[in-house]
Amino acid sequence: MHLTKEENEMLEGKYGYPVQKSMEILVGLGECYDAEKMIPVASSHTGGSAVMNGKAGCLFIKEMAEKSGVFLAFMDTNPSGIDPFLWREIGIPEETNQEQMAMSNDLVKMGAFLGNTCTPYLIGNVPVLGQHVSWTESSAIIFANSVLGARTNREADPVPIAAALTGRVPAYGYHLDQNRLAELRILVKAELKDLHDYGVLGYFTGKVAKDKVPALVSLPPSVSWDALAFFGAATATSGSVSLYHMIGITPEAPTEEAAFGTRRIKDFPTFEFGEKELRETEESLSKATTKEVDIVILGCPHASIGEMKALAQLLSGKRLHSGVEFWILTTEMVRSYAERMGYVHSIEKAGARVLSGTCPINMPPGLLKKQGHRTVATNSAKMAYYIIGVQGLLPYYGSTQRCIDAAISSVWR
Protein backbone atom coordinates (compact mmCIF):
# COMPACT_ATOMS: atom_id res chain seq x y z
CA MET A 1 0.00 0.00 0.00
CA HIS A 2 1.39 3.39 -0.95
CA LEU A 3 1.46 5.92 1.90
CA THR A 4 2.35 9.60 1.68
CA LYS A 5 5.14 11.05 3.79
CA GLU A 6 2.60 12.39 6.28
CA GLU A 7 0.78 9.07 6.47
CA ASN A 8 4.06 7.27 7.15
CA GLU A 9 4.82 9.75 9.93
CA MET A 10 1.37 9.06 11.39
CA LEU A 11 2.20 5.34 11.34
CA GLU A 12 5.57 5.95 13.00
CA GLY A 13 3.97 7.83 15.88
CA LYS A 14 4.98 11.40 15.11
CA TYR A 15 1.42 12.61 15.82
CA GLY A 16 0.85 10.61 18.99
CA TYR A 17 -0.66 7.27 19.94
CA PRO A 18 -4.31 7.73 18.81
CA VAL A 19 -3.22 8.78 15.31
CA GLN A 20 -0.62 6.00 15.16
CA LYS A 21 -3.05 3.29 16.30
CA SER A 22 -5.69 4.61 13.90
CA MET A 23 -3.29 4.55 10.97
CA GLU A 24 -2.31 0.97 11.89
CA ILE A 25 -6.00 0.02 11.78
CA LEU A 26 -6.54 1.69 8.41
CA VAL A 27 -3.39 0.20 6.85
CA GLY A 28 -4.34 -3.25 8.18
CA LEU A 29 -7.81 -2.88 6.73
CA GLY A 30 -6.44 -1.55 3.44
CA GLU A 31 -4.15 -4.58 3.14
CA CYS A 32 -7.08 -6.95 3.70
CA TYR A 33 -8.74 -5.46 0.63
CA ASP A 34 -5.61 -4.75 -1.42
CA ALA A 35 -6.17 -0.98 -1.27
CA GLU A 36 -3.47 0.98 -3.08
CA LYS A 37 -3.65 4.20 -1.08
CA MET A 38 -5.46 6.31 1.50
CA ILE A 39 -8.06 8.93 0.59
CA PRO A 40 -9.26 11.94 2.64
CA VAL A 41 -12.68 11.74 4.30
CA ALA A 42 -15.21 14.56 4.56
CA SER A 43 -16.95 13.14 7.63
CA SER A 44 -17.35 10.21 9.98
CA HIS A 45 -20.40 8.74 11.68
CA THR A 46 -19.78 6.39 14.59
CA GLY A 47 -21.76 4.23 17.02
CA GLY A 48 -23.29 6.45 19.71
CA SER A 49 -24.65 3.87 22.13
CA ALA A 50 -22.59 2.75 25.11
CA VAL A 51 -24.86 -0.31 25.25
CA MET A 52 -24.13 -1.31 21.65
CA ASN A 53 -20.42 -0.50 21.85
CA GLY A 54 -20.14 -2.64 24.94
CA LYS A 55 -17.53 -2.42 27.65
CA ALA A 56 -14.66 -2.93 25.23
CA GLY A 57 -15.88 -0.33 22.75
CA CYS A 58 -16.25 2.22 25.54
CA LEU A 59 -12.76 1.39 26.82
CA PHE A 60 -11.27 1.88 23.37
CA ILE A 61 -12.93 5.29 23.02
CA LYS A 62 -11.80 6.24 26.53
CA GLU A 63 -8.20 5.26 25.76
CA MET A 64 -8.18 7.35 22.57
CA ALA A 65 -9.66 10.35 24.43
CA GLU A 66 -7.28 10.04 27.39
CA LYS A 67 -4.33 9.94 25.02
CA SER A 68 -5.52 13.26 23.52
CA GLY A 69 -7.03 12.04 20.25
CA VAL A 70 -8.60 14.80 18.15
CA PHE A 71 -11.02 14.18 15.29
CA LEU A 72 -9.67 15.83 12.14
CA ALA A 73 -12.83 15.06 10.14
CA PHE A 74 -16.33 16.10 11.20
CA MET A 75 -17.64 13.35 13.48
CA ASP A 76 -21.18 12.73 14.66
CA THR A 77 -22.90 9.88 16.44
CA ASN A 78 -25.55 7.21 15.89
CA PRO A 79 -28.40 6.91 18.46
CA SER A 80 -27.33 6.67 22.09
CA GLY A 81 -28.62 4.18 24.63
CA ILE A 82 -30.83 6.74 26.39
CA ASP A 83 -33.31 9.54 25.78
CA PRO A 84 -31.70 12.63 27.35
CA PHE A 85 -35.07 13.93 28.64
CA LEU A 86 -37.25 10.86 29.21
CA TRP A 87 -34.75 8.12 30.17
CA ARG A 88 -36.10 7.72 33.69
CA GLU A 89 -39.73 7.77 32.54
CA ILE A 90 -39.17 4.98 30.03
CA GLY A 91 -37.29 2.86 32.55
CA ILE A 92 -33.66 3.12 31.42
CA PRO A 93 -31.47 2.04 34.38
CA GLU A 94 -29.32 4.66 36.12
CA GLU A 95 -26.24 2.56 35.35
CA THR A 96 -26.91 2.73 31.59
CA ASN A 97 -27.29 6.49 31.84
CA GLN A 98 -23.92 6.74 33.65
CA GLU A 99 -22.11 4.58 31.09
CA GLN A 100 -23.69 6.54 28.27
CA MET A 101 -22.67 9.91 29.73
CA ALA A 102 -19.09 8.69 30.18
CA MET A 103 -18.75 7.42 26.60
CA SER A 104 -20.49 10.45 25.09
CA ASN A 105 -18.15 12.74 27.06
CA ASP A 106 -15.10 10.89 25.76
CA LEU A 107 -16.35 11.34 22.18
CA VAL A 108 -16.99 15.04 22.80
CA LYS A 109 -13.50 15.40 24.27
CA MET A 110 -12.13 14.35 20.88
CA GLY A 111 -14.43 16.77 19.05
CA ALA A 112 -17.52 14.74 18.18
CA PHE A 113 -20.96 16.29 17.75
CA LEU A 114 -23.52 14.21 19.64
CA GLY A 115 -26.09 14.09 16.85
CA ASN A 116 -27.28 10.76 18.32
CA THR A 117 -29.23 9.83 15.23
CA CYS A 118 -29.33 7.23 12.46
CA THR A 119 -30.29 10.09 10.09
CA PRO A 120 -27.16 12.31 10.21
CA TYR A 121 -28.15 13.55 6.74
CA LEU A 122 -31.22 15.23 8.28
CA ILE A 123 -29.20 17.28 10.76
CA GLY A 124 -26.32 18.61 8.74
CA ASN A 125 -23.89 15.75 8.08
CA VAL A 126 -24.54 15.84 4.33
CA PRO A 127 -21.61 14.84 2.13
CA VAL A 128 -21.99 15.74 -1.52
CA LEU A 129 -21.69 13.69 -4.71
CA GLY A 130 -18.35 11.89 -4.93
CA GLN A 131 -17.11 12.80 -1.45
CA HIS A 132 -15.55 10.04 0.64
CA VAL A 133 -16.82 9.44 4.18
CA SER A 134 -16.49 6.75 6.84
CA TRP A 135 -19.88 5.91 8.29
CA THR A 136 -21.38 3.19 10.39
CA GLU A 137 -25.16 2.45 10.57
CA SER A 138 -26.45 0.46 7.62
CA SER A 139 -29.46 2.73 6.94
CA ALA A 140 -27.30 5.87 6.89
CA ILE A 141 -24.57 4.21 4.80
CA ILE A 142 -27.02 3.20 2.10
CA PHE A 143 -28.55 6.71 2.11
CA ALA A 144 -25.14 8.39 1.80
CA ASN A 145 -24.00 6.10 -1.01
CA SER A 146 -27.23 5.98 -2.98
CA VAL A 147 -29.19 9.19 -2.44
CA LEU A 148 -26.30 11.59 -1.85
CA GLY A 149 -23.78 9.86 -4.10
CA ALA A 150 -21.15 10.07 -1.35
CA ARG A 151 -18.84 7.09 -0.88
CA THR A 152 -18.51 4.88 2.18
CA ASN A 153 -18.03 1.23 2.95
CA ARG A 154 -20.12 -0.51 5.57
CA GLU A 155 -17.79 0.35 8.41
CA ALA A 156 -17.58 -1.53 11.67
CA ASP A 157 -16.48 0.39 14.73
CA PRO A 158 -13.76 1.44 15.40
CA VAL A 159 -13.06 2.26 11.73
CA PRO A 160 -15.01 5.57 11.62
CA ILE A 161 -13.12 6.64 14.75
CA ALA A 162 -9.77 5.79 13.16
CA ALA A 163 -10.86 7.57 9.98
CA ALA A 164 -11.82 10.75 11.86
CA LEU A 165 -8.60 10.71 13.94
CA THR A 166 -6.45 10.56 10.79
CA GLY A 167 -8.84 12.19 8.28
CA ARG A 168 -8.43 9.20 5.94
CA VAL A 169 -9.71 5.81 4.84
CA PRO A 170 -8.13 3.13 2.65
CA ALA A 171 -9.39 3.30 -0.95
CA TYR A 172 -11.32 0.09 -1.56
CA GLY A 173 -14.89 -1.13 -2.07
CA TYR A 174 -17.49 1.58 -2.61
CA HIS A 175 -14.82 4.29 -2.70
CA LEU A 176 -13.85 3.07 -6.18
CA ASP A 177 -15.85 3.76 -9.37
CA GLN A 178 -15.75 0.17 -10.61
CA ASN A 179 -17.51 -1.17 -7.50
CA ARG A 180 -20.45 1.24 -7.74
CA LEU A 181 -22.10 -0.10 -10.88
CA ALA A 182 -25.47 -1.87 -10.80
CA GLU A 183 -25.49 -5.67 -10.87
CA LEU A 184 -29.20 -6.50 -11.04
CA ARG A 185 -32.53 -4.89 -11.92
CA ILE A 186 -35.68 -4.62 -9.86
CA LEU A 187 -38.64 -3.79 -12.06
CA VAL A 188 -41.29 -2.13 -9.87
CA LYS A 189 -44.85 -2.87 -11.01
CA ALA A 190 -46.73 -2.58 -7.72
CA GLU A 191 -48.35 0.72 -6.81
CA LEU A 192 -46.53 2.25 -3.86
CA LYS A 193 -49.03 4.25 -1.82
CA ASP A 194 -47.19 5.31 1.30
CA LEU A 195 -43.82 5.28 3.05
CA HIS A 196 -44.36 1.82 4.38
CA ASP A 197 -44.75 0.41 0.85
CA TYR A 198 -41.25 1.69 0.08
CA GLY A 199 -40.04 -0.26 3.11
CA VAL A 200 -41.68 -3.40 1.75
CA LEU A 201 -40.01 -2.84 -1.62
CA GLY A 202 -36.70 -2.33 0.20
CA TYR A 203 -37.04 -5.55 2.15
CA PHE A 204 -37.76 -7.44 -1.08
CA THR A 205 -34.82 -5.73 -2.81
CA GLY A 206 -32.34 -6.62 -0.05
CA LYS A 207 -33.45 -10.25 -0.14
CA VAL A 208 -32.84 -10.69 -3.83
CA ALA A 209 -29.79 -8.38 -4.08
CA LYS A 210 -27.93 -9.91 -1.06
CA ASP A 211 -24.59 -7.99 -1.25
CA LYS A 212 -24.93 -6.74 -4.84
CA VAL A 213 -25.85 -3.27 -6.16
CA PRO A 214 -29.49 -3.20 -7.36
CA ALA A 215 -30.96 -0.77 -9.88
CA LEU A 216 -34.65 0.07 -9.42
CA VAL A 217 -36.59 0.72 -12.55
CA SER A 218 -39.97 2.51 -12.95
CA LEU A 219 -40.21 4.55 -9.76
CA PRO A 220 -41.78 8.01 -9.84
CA PRO A 221 -39.24 10.88 -9.96
CA SER A 222 -41.20 12.65 -7.21
CA VAL A 223 -40.29 10.02 -4.58
CA SER A 224 -39.70 11.72 -1.19
CA TRP A 225 -36.57 11.68 1.01
CA ASP A 226 -38.66 9.94 3.67
CA ALA A 227 -39.58 7.17 1.21
CA LEU A 228 -35.91 6.81 0.25
CA ALA A 229 -34.95 6.54 3.92
CA PHE A 230 -37.60 3.83 4.50
CA PHE A 231 -36.56 1.99 1.35
CA GLY A 232 -32.83 2.04 2.17
CA ALA A 233 -33.21 1.03 5.81
CA ALA A 234 -35.25 -2.01 4.78
CA THR A 235 -32.87 -2.93 1.94
CA ALA A 236 -29.87 -2.86 4.28
CA THR A 237 -31.79 -5.03 6.78
CA SER A 238 -32.66 -8.00 4.57
CA GLY A 239 -29.42 -7.87 2.58
CA SER A 240 -25.96 -6.44 3.11
CA VAL A 241 -26.69 -3.86 0.44
CA SER A 242 -24.83 -0.56 0.87
CA LEU A 243 -25.63 1.09 -2.45
CA TYR A 244 -28.59 1.11 -4.82
CA HIS A 245 -29.52 3.12 -7.87
CA MET A 246 -32.99 4.39 -8.76
CA ILE A 247 -33.05 5.12 -12.45
CA GLY A 248 -33.89 8.77 -13.12
CA ILE A 249 -33.81 9.60 -9.40
CA THR A 250 -30.48 8.98 -7.65
CA PRO A 251 -27.42 10.96 -8.79
CA GLU A 252 -25.30 8.18 -10.27
CA ALA A 253 -28.19 6.76 -12.31
CA PRO A 254 -29.75 9.32 -14.66
CA THR A 255 -30.20 6.39 -17.09
CA GLU A 256 -29.90 2.61 -16.92
CA GLU A 257 -26.78 2.84 -19.07
CA ALA A 258 -25.17 5.13 -16.49
CA ALA A 259 -26.06 2.73 -13.68
CA PHE A 260 -24.67 -0.39 -15.39
CA GLY A 261 -21.67 1.26 -17.06
CA THR A 262 -20.33 -0.20 -20.26
CA ARG A 263 -21.59 -3.70 -19.47
CA ARG A 264 -24.61 -5.23 -21.22
CA ILE A 265 -27.72 -4.77 -19.09
CA LYS A 266 -29.25 -7.99 -20.38
CA ASP A 267 -26.40 -9.99 -18.84
CA PHE A 268 -27.77 -9.11 -15.41
CA PRO A 269 -30.87 -10.63 -13.77
CA THR A 270 -34.19 -8.78 -13.48
CA PHE A 271 -36.63 -9.32 -10.61
CA GLU A 272 -40.23 -8.12 -10.72
CA PHE A 273 -41.90 -6.50 -7.75
CA GLY A 274 -45.66 -6.67 -8.29
CA GLU A 275 -48.71 -6.66 -5.99
CA LYS A 276 -48.08 -10.30 -5.08
CA GLU A 277 -44.49 -9.64 -3.95
CA LEU A 278 -45.67 -6.56 -2.05
CA ARG A 279 -48.26 -8.56 -0.13
CA GLU A 280 -46.06 -11.59 0.54
CA THR A 281 -43.07 -9.54 1.69
CA GLU A 282 -45.21 -7.46 4.04
CA GLU A 283 -46.80 -10.55 5.58
CA SER A 284 -43.44 -12.28 6.03
CA LEU A 285 -42.30 -9.62 8.50
CA SER A 286 -45.25 -9.96 10.90
CA LYS A 287 -44.27 -12.60 13.45
CA ALA A 288 -46.70 -11.83 16.27
CA THR A 289 -48.90 -14.64 17.57
CA THR A 290 -51.57 -12.77 19.55
CA LYS A 291 -53.87 -10.08 18.18
CA GLU A 292 -53.24 -7.75 21.15
CA VAL A 293 -50.64 -5.05 20.59
CA ASP A 294 -49.06 -3.43 23.69
CA ILE A 295 -46.52 -1.08 22.13
CA VAL A 296 -46.33 0.82 18.85
CA ILE A 297 -42.96 2.10 17.62
CA LEU A 298 -42.62 4.51 14.69
CA GLY A 299 -39.64 6.57 13.57
CA CYS A 300 -37.13 3.98 12.33
CA PRO A 301 -35.07 5.53 10.81
CA HIS A 302 -35.57 8.61 13.02
CA ALA A 303 -38.63 10.58 11.87
CA SER A 304 -38.12 13.69 9.73
CA ILE A 305 -40.00 16.92 10.41
CA GLY A 306 -42.35 15.96 7.55
CA GLU A 307 -43.19 12.66 9.21
CA MET A 308 -43.68 14.43 12.56
CA LYS A 309 -46.16 16.78 10.92
CA ALA A 310 -48.06 13.90 9.32
CA LEU A 311 -48.14 11.95 12.59
CA ALA A 312 -49.38 14.99 14.49
CA GLN A 313 -52.24 15.29 11.99
CA LEU A 314 -53.09 11.59 12.18
CA LEU A 315 -53.07 11.62 16.00
CA SER A 316 -54.77 14.98 16.47
CA GLY A 317 -57.96 14.59 18.52
CA LYS A 318 -57.43 10.82 18.93
CA ARG A 319 -57.23 8.97 22.23
CA LEU A 320 -54.85 6.00 22.30
CA HIS A 321 -55.73 2.85 24.27
CA SER A 322 -54.51 3.14 27.88
CA GLY A 323 -52.84 -0.27 27.69
CA VAL A 324 -50.75 0.62 24.65
CA GLU A 325 -47.41 2.45 24.84
CA PHE A 326 -46.72 4.55 21.72
CA TRP A 327 -43.23 5.76 20.81
CA ILE A 328 -42.20 8.05 17.97
CA LEU A 329 -38.41 8.11 17.59
CA THR A 330 -36.61 11.14 16.23
CA THR A 331 -33.58 13.40 16.62
CA GLU A 332 -33.27 16.12 19.22
CA MET A 333 -33.13 18.68 16.44
CA VAL A 334 -36.34 17.53 14.75
CA ARG A 335 -38.00 17.17 18.16
CA SER A 336 -37.30 20.78 19.00
CA TYR A 337 -38.77 22.01 15.70
CA ALA A 338 -41.75 19.68 16.17
CA GLU A 339 -42.29 21.18 19.60
CA ARG A 340 -42.26 24.73 18.24
CA MET A 341 -44.69 23.76 15.50
CA GLY A 342 -47.13 22.24 17.99
CA TYR A 343 -46.70 18.72 16.60
CA VAL A 344 -45.36 17.31 19.87
CA HIS A 345 -48.35 18.76 21.70
CA SER A 346 -50.85 16.99 19.39
CA ILE A 347 -48.91 13.74 19.64
CA GLU A 348 -48.62 13.83 23.44
CA LYS A 349 -52.25 14.85 23.87
CA ALA A 350 -53.28 11.64 22.12
CA GLY A 351 -51.19 9.66 24.62
CA ALA A 352 -48.03 9.02 22.60
CA ARG A 353 -44.43 9.92 23.44
CA VAL A 354 -41.76 11.52 21.28
CA LEU A 355 -38.37 10.01 22.13
CA SER A 356 -35.19 11.60 20.85
CA GLY A 357 -31.58 10.57 20.40
CA THR A 358 -32.20 6.88 20.91
CA CYS A 359 -34.12 3.78 19.81
CA PRO A 360 -34.94 0.36 21.25
CA ILE A 361 -32.18 -1.30 19.21
CA ASN A 362 -29.60 0.85 21.01
CA MET A 363 -31.15 0.54 24.48
CA PRO A 364 -30.29 -2.22 26.98
CA PRO A 365 -31.34 -5.54 25.39
CA GLY A 366 -34.49 -7.10 26.81
CA LEU A 367 -35.59 -3.88 28.54
CA LEU A 368 -39.01 -3.79 26.84
CA LYS A 369 -39.74 -7.44 27.59
CA LYS A 370 -38.77 -6.90 31.22
CA GLN A 371 -41.32 -4.09 31.32
CA GLY A 372 -44.02 -6.56 30.27
CA HIS A 373 -44.23 -5.78 26.56
CA ARG A 374 -44.81 -8.71 24.23
CA THR A 375 -46.19 -7.51 20.88
CA VAL A 376 -45.10 -4.46 18.92
CA ALA A 377 -46.66 -2.79 15.88
CA THR A 378 -44.37 -0.84 13.57
CA ASN A 379 -44.30 0.66 10.08
CA SER A 380 -40.55 -0.03 9.79
CA ALA A 381 -39.16 -3.22 8.26
CA LYS A 382 -35.88 -2.61 10.05
CA MET A 383 -37.53 -2.29 13.46
CA ALA A 384 -39.72 -5.34 12.79
CA TYR A 385 -36.60 -7.37 12.04
CA TYR A 386 -34.24 -6.28 14.83
CA ILE A 387 -36.65 -5.87 17.73
CA ILE A 388 -37.14 -9.64 17.93
CA GLY A 389 -33.50 -10.35 18.77
CA VAL A 390 -32.68 -7.23 20.76
CA GLN A 391 -35.84 -6.65 22.80
CA GLY A 392 -37.54 -10.05 22.58
CA LEU A 393 -40.82 -8.66 21.19
CA LEU A 394 -42.81 -10.14 18.30
CA PRO A 395 -43.80 -7.62 15.62
CA TYR A 396 -46.74 -6.68 13.46
CA TYR A 397 -45.61 -4.82 10.39
CA GLY A 398 -47.95 -2.53 8.46
CA SER A 399 -48.75 1.00 7.37
CA THR A 400 -48.64 4.01 9.69
CA GLN A 401 -52.45 4.17 9.73
CA ARG A 402 -52.72 0.50 10.68
CA CYS A 403 -50.24 1.06 13.54
CA ILE A 404 -52.26 4.02 14.81
CA ASP A 405 -55.50 2.03 14.59
CA ALA A 406 -53.83 -0.72 16.64
CA ALA A 407 -52.82 1.84 19.24
CA ILE A 408 -56.42 3.06 19.54
CA SER A 409 -58.08 -0.37 19.77
CA SER A 410 -55.07 -2.35 21.13
CA VAL A 411 -55.83 -4.97 18.46
CA TRP A 412 -53.97 -5.57 15.15
CA ARG A 413 -56.34 -5.67 12.20
Added chain:
Amino acid sequence: MPEIILNGHKVAKGKAEGEALVSREPISFLGGVNPATGAIVEKNHMLEGSKITGKILIFPLEKGSAAGSFILYEMVRNKTAPKGIINWRADPVITVGAIIGNIPMVDRLDGDPIELIKTGDHVELDADKGIVRVRSKD
Protein backbone atom coordinates in the same frame (compact mmCIF):
# COMPACT_ATOMS: atom_id res chain seq x y z
CA MET B 1 14.11 -31.50 17.17
CA PRO B 2 12.92 -30.45 13.69
CA GLU B 3 12.19 -26.78 13.12
CA ILE B 4 9.94 -25.35 10.44
CA ILE B 5 10.20 -21.75 9.29
CA LEU B 6 7.29 -20.09 7.51
CA ASN B 7 7.26 -16.68 5.89
CA GLY B 8 4.20 -14.50 5.46
CA HIS B 9 2.61 -11.11 5.84
CA LYS B 10 2.32 -8.92 8.92
CA VAL B 11 -1.25 -8.13 9.99
CA ALA B 12 -0.55 -6.69 13.45
CA LYS B 13 2.94 -5.83 14.64
CA GLY B 14 4.95 -7.33 17.49
CA LYS B 15 6.55 -10.58 18.61
CA ALA B 16 5.08 -13.48 20.56
CA GLU B 17 6.19 -16.94 21.64
CA GLY B 18 4.15 -19.79 23.06
CA GLU B 19 2.24 -22.99 22.65
CA ALA B 20 0.14 -23.49 19.52
CA LEU B 21 -3.59 -24.09 19.57
CA VAL B 22 -4.80 -25.13 16.12
CA SER B 23 -8.38 -25.07 14.87
CA ARG B 24 -9.35 -26.42 11.45
CA GLU B 25 -12.64 -24.57 11.76
CA PRO B 26 -13.23 -20.79 11.59
CA ILE B 27 -13.72 -18.98 14.89
CA SER B 28 -16.25 -16.25 15.65
CA PHE B 29 -15.17 -13.89 18.41
CA LEU B 30 -18.65 -12.44 18.93
CA GLY B 31 -20.63 -15.22 20.53
CA GLY B 32 -18.07 -17.94 19.82
CA VAL B 33 -15.58 -17.00 22.54
CA ASN B 34 -16.24 -15.97 26.14
CA PRO B 35 -14.12 -12.83 26.69
CA ALA B 36 -14.24 -13.26 30.47
CA THR B 37 -12.72 -16.75 30.52
CA GLY B 38 -10.98 -17.04 27.15
CA ALA B 39 -12.86 -20.28 26.41
CA ILE B 40 -14.33 -21.23 23.04
CA VAL B 41 -18.04 -21.60 23.72
CA GLU B 42 -19.50 -22.15 20.26
CA LYS B 43 -21.64 -25.29 20.32
CA ASN B 44 -20.11 -28.24 18.46
CA HIS B 45 -16.96 -26.30 17.58
CA MET B 46 -13.98 -28.67 17.40
CA LEU B 47 -12.30 -26.62 20.16
CA GLU B 48 -15.42 -26.09 22.31
CA GLY B 49 -14.25 -25.74 25.90
CA SER B 50 -10.57 -25.05 24.99
CA LYS B 51 -8.99 -21.88 26.34
CA ILE B 52 -7.27 -19.62 23.83
CA THR B 53 -5.68 -17.49 26.56
CA GLY B 54 -1.90 -17.18 26.21
CA LYS B 55 -1.81 -19.41 23.14
CA ILE B 56 -0.56 -18.81 19.63
CA LEU B 57 -3.96 -19.28 18.03
CA ILE B 58 -3.97 -20.76 14.53
CA PHE B 59 -7.22 -20.99 12.54
CA PRO B 60 -8.30 -20.48 8.93
CA LEU B 61 -10.29 -17.25 9.30
CA GLU B 62 -12.68 -15.26 11.45
CA LYS B 63 -16.39 -15.53 10.81
CA GLY B 64 -19.42 -13.61 11.96
CA SER B 65 -20.30 -10.16 13.23
CA ALA B 66 -18.28 -7.02 12.81
CA ALA B 67 -18.54 -6.42 16.57
CA GLY B 68 -15.90 -9.16 16.99
CA SER B 69 -13.09 -6.57 16.80
CA PHE B 70 -13.92 -5.12 20.18
CA ILE B 71 -14.16 -8.57 21.76
CA LEU B 72 -10.44 -9.16 21.14
CA TYR B 73 -9.67 -5.77 22.67
CA GLU B 74 -11.79 -6.66 25.69
CA MET B 75 -9.94 -9.98 26.04
CA VAL B 76 -6.62 -8.15 26.14
CA ARG B 77 -7.98 -5.95 28.92
CA ASN B 78 -9.24 -9.06 30.74
CA LYS B 79 -5.90 -10.83 30.21
CA THR B 80 -7.72 -13.69 28.47
CA ALA B 81 -6.49 -12.97 24.93
CA PRO B 82 -4.29 -15.22 22.82
CA LYS B 83 -0.60 -14.19 22.67
CA GLY B 84 -0.46 -14.29 18.88
CA ILE B 85 -2.67 -15.18 15.90
CA ILE B 86 -2.02 -16.91 12.59
CA ASN B 87 -4.70 -17.03 9.85
CA TRP B 88 -4.80 -18.21 6.26
CA ARG B 89 -6.01 -14.80 5.32
CA ALA B 90 -7.07 -12.11 7.79
CA ASP B 91 -10.54 -10.61 7.43
CA PRO B 92 -11.27 -7.01 8.48
CA VAL B 93 -12.79 -7.99 11.82
CA ILE B 94 -9.82 -9.98 13.09
CA THR B 95 -7.37 -7.48 11.57
CA VAL B 96 -8.84 -4.52 13.41
CA GLY B 97 -9.21 -6.61 16.59
CA ALA B 98 -5.57 -7.74 16.60
CA ILE B 99 -4.32 -4.21 15.85
CA ILE B 100 -6.31 -2.45 18.58
CA GLY B 101 -5.45 -5.25 21.02
CA ASN B 102 -1.74 -5.18 20.13
CA ILE B 103 -1.79 -8.93 19.41
CA PRO B 104 0.97 -9.89 16.96
CA MET B 105 -0.61 -11.53 13.91
CA VAL B 106 0.47 -12.83 10.50
CA ASP B 107 -1.33 -14.31 7.50
CA ARG B 108 -0.66 -15.53 3.94
CA LEU B 109 2.22 -17.85 4.97
CA ASP B 110 4.18 -19.81 2.36
CA GLY B 111 2.95 -23.10 3.83
CA ASP B 112 -0.40 -24.12 5.31
CA PRO B 113 -0.09 -23.38 9.06
CA ILE B 114 -3.07 -25.60 9.83
CA GLU B 115 -1.35 -28.62 8.28
CA LEU B 116 2.19 -27.85 9.42
CA ILE B 117 1.58 -26.74 13.01
CA LYS B 118 0.09 -29.06 15.64
CA THR B 119 -1.59 -28.10 18.89
CA GLY B 120 1.11 -28.09 21.55
CA ASP B 121 3.98 -27.17 19.20
CA HIS B 122 6.21 -24.29 20.30
CA VAL B 123 5.75 -21.26 18.03
CA GLU B 124 7.85 -18.12 17.77
CA LEU B 125 5.99 -15.42 15.89
CA ASP B 126 7.82 -12.34 14.61
CA ALA B 127 5.02 -10.38 12.97
CA ASP B 128 7.25 -7.43 12.10
CA LYS B 129 9.36 -9.66 9.85
CA GLY B 130 6.44 -11.95 8.94
CA ILE B 131 8.36 -15.02 10.22
CA VAL B 132 6.96 -18.01 12.10
CA ARG B 133 9.32 -20.59 13.68
CA VAL B 134 7.76 -23.86 14.77
CA ARG B 135 9.40 -26.47 17.02
CA SER B 136 7.51 -29.73 17.10
CA LYS B 137 6.52 -31.00 20.55
CA ASP B 138 7.44 -34.55 19.49
